[in-house]
Amino acid sequence: xxxxxxxxxxxxxxxxxxxxxxxxxxxxxxxxxxxxxxxxxxxxxxxxxxxxxxxxxxxxxxxxxxxxxxxxxxxxxxxxxxxxxxxxxxxxxxxxxxxxxxxxxxxxxxxxxxxxxxxxxxxxxxxxxxxxxxxxxxxxxxxxxxxxxxxxxxxxxxxxxxxxxxxxxxxxxxxxxxxxxxxxxxxxxxxxxxxxxxxxxxxxxxxxxxxxxxxxxxxxxxxxxxxxxxxxxxxxxxxxxxxxxxxxxxxxxxxxxxxxxxxxxxxxxxxxxxxxxxxxxxxxxxxxxxxxxxxxxxxxxxxxxxxxxxxxxxxxxxxxxxxxxxxxxxxxxxxxxxxxxxxxxxxxxxxxxxxxxxxxxxxxxxxxxxxxxxxxxxxxxxxxxxxxxxxxxxxxxxxxxxxxxxxxxxxxxxxxxxxxxxxxxxxxxxxxxxxxxxxxxxxxxxxxxxxxxxxxxxxxxxxxxxxxxxxxxxxxxxxxxxxxxxxxxxxxxxxxxxxxxxx
Amino acid sequence: xxxxxxxxxxxxxxxxxxxxxxxxxxxxxxxxxxxxxxxxxxxxxxxxxxxxxxxxxxxxxxxxxxxxxxxxxxxxxxxxxxxxxxxxxxxxxxxxxxxxxxxxxxxxxxxxxxxxxxxxxxxxxxxxxxxxxxxxxxxxxxxxxxxxxxxxxxxxxxxxxxxxxxxxxxxxxxxxxxxxxxxxxxxxxxxxxxxxxxxxxxxxxxxxxxxxxxxxxxxxxxxxxxxxxxxxxxxxxxxxxxxxxxxxxxxxxxxxxxxxxxxxxxxxxxxxxxxxxxxxxxxxxxxxxxxxxxxxxxxxxxxxxxxxxxxxxxxxxxxxxxxx
Numbered sequence: 087x088x089x090x091x092x093x094x095x096x097x098x099x100x101x102x103x104x105x106x107x108x109x110x111x112x113x114x115x116x117x118x119x120x121x122x123x124x125x126x127x128x129x130x131x132x133x134x135x136x137x138x139x140x141x142x143x144x145x146x147x148x149x150x151x152x153x154x155x156x157x158x159x160x161x162x163x164x165x166x167x168x169x170x171x172x173x174x175x176x177x178x179x180x181x182x183x184x185x186x187x188x189x190x191x192x193x194x195x196x197x198x199x200x201x202x203x204x205x206x207x208x209x210x211x212x213x214x215x216x217x218x219x220x221x222x223x224x225x226x227x228x229x230x231x232x233x234x235x236x237x238x239x240x241x242x243x244x245x246x247x248x249x250x251x252x253x254x255x256x257x258x259x260x261x262x263x264x265x266x267x268x269x270x271x272x273x274x275x276x277x278x279x280x281x282x283x284x285x286x287x288x289x290x291x292x293x294x295x296x297x298x299x300x301x302x303x304x305x306x307x308x309x310x311x312x313x314x315x316x317x318x319x320x321x322x323x324x325x326x327x328x329x330x331x332x333x334x335x336x337x338x339x340x341x342x343x344x345x346x347x348x349x350x351x352x353x354x355x356x357x358x359x360x361x362x363x364x365x366x367x368x369x370x371x372x373x374x375x376x377x378x379x380x381x382x383x384x385x386x387x388x389x390x391x392x393x394x395x396x397x398x399x400x401x402x403x404x405x406x407x408x409x410x411x412x413x414x415x416x417x418x419x420x421x422x423x424x425x426x427x428x429x430x431x432x433x434x435x436x437x438x439x440x441x442x443x444x445x446x447x448x449x450x451x452x453x454x455x456x457x458x459x460x461x462x463x464x465x466x467x468x469x470x471x472x473x474x475x476x477x478x479x480x481x482x483x484x485x486x487x488x489x490x491x492x493x494x495x496x497x498x499x500x501x502x503x504x505x506x507x508x509x510x511x512x513x514x515x516x517x518x519x520x521x522x523x524x525x526x527x528x529x530x531x532x533x534x535x536x537x538x539x540x541x542x543x544x545x546x547x548x549x550x551x552x553x554x555x556x557x558x559x560x561x562x563x564x565x566x567x568x569x570x571x572x573x574x575x576x577x578x579x580x581x582x583x584x585x586x587x588x589x
Numbered sequence: 590x591x592x593x594x595x596x597x598x599x600x601x602x603x604x605x606x607x608x609x610x611x612x613x614x615x616x617x618x619x620x621x622x623x624x625x626x627x628x629x630x631x632x633x634x635x636x637x638x639x640x641x642x643x644x645x646x647x648x649x650x651x652x653x654x655x656x657x658x659x660x661x662x663x664x665x666x667x668x669x670x671x672x673x674x675x676x677x678x679x680x681x682x683x684x685x686x687x688x689x690x691x692x693x694x695x696x697x698x699x700x701x702x703x704x705x706x707x708x709x710x711x712x713x714x715x716x717x718x719x720x721x722x723x724x725x726x727x728x729x730x731x732x733x734x735x736x737x738x739x740x741x742x743x744x745x746x747x748x749x750x751x752x753x754x755x756x757x758x759x760x761x762x763x764x765x766x767x768x769x770x771x772x773x774x775x776x777x778x779x780x781x782x783x784x785x786x787x788x789x790x791x792x793x794x795x796x797x798x799x800x801x802x803x804x805x806x807x808x809x810x811x812x813x814x815x816x817x818x819x820x821x822x823x824x825x826x827x828x829x830x831x832x833x834x835x836x837x838x839x840x841x842x843x844x845x846x847x848x849x850x851x852x853x854x855x856x857x858x859x860x861x862x863x864x865x866x867x868x869x870x871x872x873x874x875x876x877x878x879x880x881x882x883x884x885x886x887x888x889x890x891x892x893x894x895x896x897x898x899x900x901x902x903x904x905x906x907x908x909x910x911x912x913x
Contacts, residue, residue: 181786
């Protein structure tokens with residue numbers, strides 16, 4: 087590995103309305119190195135990557151490619167310069183052949199626009215063989231596995247002589263064997279002198295593959311370190327370590343009977359051997375890094391995903407694994423993380439969103455009773471301090487915090503016994519955050535069992551009575567009372583990541 | 590999970606694969622067999638020649654529609670363009686001569702197609718809306734030009750061209766097949782053809798690769814309009830008249846034929862082999878049902894049911910391919 091930088095990013099700043107996604111970011115990629123880019127969701131990794139690939143234009147700062155200042159206006163320009171982005175969602179045309187996909191947009195033709203299929207096939211075959219791909223240029227891409235499709239994208243690096251290749255979470259949908267093949271390919275590229283940016287949440291991959299690591303947090307670079315000189319605990323600390331900014335109010339009550347007990351719950355490829363219980367009046371925090379399997383686990387309890395094994399005991403009685411409808415009828419509520427996709431009908435007003443899942447409760451012989459709907463709407467608007475001009479203001483025009491409150495109002499209407507909140511304060515303003523924290527305490531005070539998933543250390547420490555730590559699909563620690571500290575949580579999560587065998 | 594699962598079964602041979610993608614031909618063979626057995630008049634040279642000629646008009650429209658649909662768009666104005674081209678080709682003959690009139694008819698179709706394509710590509714409006722406007726507006730133009738009455742040819746030699754036959758196959762049918770082969774070649778062997786698939790299949794990927802999406806859309810709409818004009822001119826030759834209502838709801842039959850063939854409405858997938866199969870199936874069905882003296886409204890019901898059945902089979906078969 088030489089120390090000669092092929093791509094230097096200095097002082098890059100990028101703001102979106104209301105958010106500074108990248109703040110004075112500087113780092114460099116050298117010839118023949120694999121450079122990891124890590125950080126929590128929202129740390130700015132994908133924005134940085136999109137700036138490099140020409141999908142976003144930075145507001146300030148400079149990019150030097152082979153020592154020359156460049157301005158990358160489009161993905162096409164980036165490719166022509168030799169900067170190639172391997173998308174997480176593959177950007178291929180399934181109906182076209184492998185060869186056509188490798189050279190998409192740059193097919194050899196004669197003056198009349200007739201394709202030179204022989205040249206296309208020959209060049210594509212050379213690119214595939216350089217990477218040792220086990221399939222030919224004539225295969226239709228739609229018939230290839232995800233791993234093979236990824237190889238088609240990587241083969242573009244050979245076809246366009248790329249000297250910077252950016253991988254965005256490339257192993258997200260690969261099996262272990264496919265992952266090993268991918269790593270071999272990445273090392274092959276490194277051997278060719280290509281500078282590689284490797285974005286991943288998976289600590290073991292980063293330590294197996296990369297030469298240096300740059301950590302991003304809240305849009306700023308926390309530091310660049312040599313992989314051999316550090317360990318996963320240090321990196322985790324750089325990623326998530328922040329000071330406690332606020333104290334949260336916790337209801338001081340005695341817990342009631344068990345609302346839900348989970349025994350040996352498992353879903354192949356996602357998580358396994360999950361057992362825990364949550365009691366009336368208790369806020370149970372579920373902490374872990376992105377990809378730990380927390381969302382998948384609660385979705386399985388709620389019946390969105392079908393468990394492969396495990397038992398649920400609901401209020402003392404074993405129940406069959408429910409469908410979402412049955413889970414709602416039992417008294418469970420799941421407030422999902424992606425409220426726009428799963429939680430709200432954005433074009434409707436707040437009132438309609440609130441009463442949507444329970445319309446029959448507000449209707450007399452199928453005719454809606456607007457008065458009763460208004461009462462409920464007013465009650466939650468006051469209780470949650472929702473800022474809206476009225477019941478019919480489309481929720482798409484509200485702030486993220488107020489949208490999230492309507493999602494909560496919608497589920498609270500059903501009067502659940504257990505409410506599961508998945509990242510309830512992601513992407514919302516500080517004021518709304520504390521309102522939601524207070525609401526969590528109040529719900530527990532009323533005797534509900536609450537499960538809060540959060541990647542934010544202060545939040546999970548602040549609102550929970552008890553915390554479960556999760557990593558790589560397993561529960562790796564349980565903390566209560568004085569044991570609930572930042573240190574303990576980081577240790578639990580990162581030790582596990584450093585020794586994935588020691589399960 | 591977003592992972593696509595690949596069927597790792599033994600790869601089927603090339604003919605099997607072709608049939609799986611072009612299963613409309615199996616369907617066509619079936620309908621063919623049924624009508625051969627149930628009507629003594631069906632399986633005669635004369636009748637089959639007729640089927641081909643009847644198929645050719647929707648067929649030529651369907652070629653253009655296939656290009657536009659693979660591109661991920663739709664053109665509802667083809668029936669109206671056909672009527673306009675046929676009216677101009679006949680109406681102008683007395684003023685500027687037969688072949689110049691035919692040329693004007695042809696160019697009117699190409700120009701309207703170009704206009705459709707430009708509006709779609711540059712405005713970002715959905716082609717369904719743009720060409721729906723075209724359907725209504727162009728039909729209005731036809732009525733203004735013809736004044737609600739059918740235009741008649743005065744030079745009857747004009748109507749003799751379609752009477753050129755090669756065995757039972759009329760010139761009209763031959764033109765249809767020649768055009769279909771030509772554009773199948775365009776689709777498989779030219780940059781424009783392949784990029785048409787790329788745009789319809791994954792717009793973002795095509796855009797990121799620097800493919801000029803607007804240009805391809807404009808070209809395909811222009812081709813579609815020009816082909817509709819050719820169908821209109823051939824129809825005017827066959828009938829010797831140009832009715833203002835010619836080609837009404839033909840855009841729907843055209844879409845049905847293309848979709849029946851297996852070309853995907855969302856774009857990115859299809860071929861003219863499929864479209865020829867769809868066009869012929871539709872023509873055989875209509876012809877066979879008429880030979881059996883099926884009342885018109887029953888015919889419509891059967892056709893509707895067949896369309897849905899064919900698409901259900903398509904769904905079933907495509908599950909055997911990669912899950913998409």
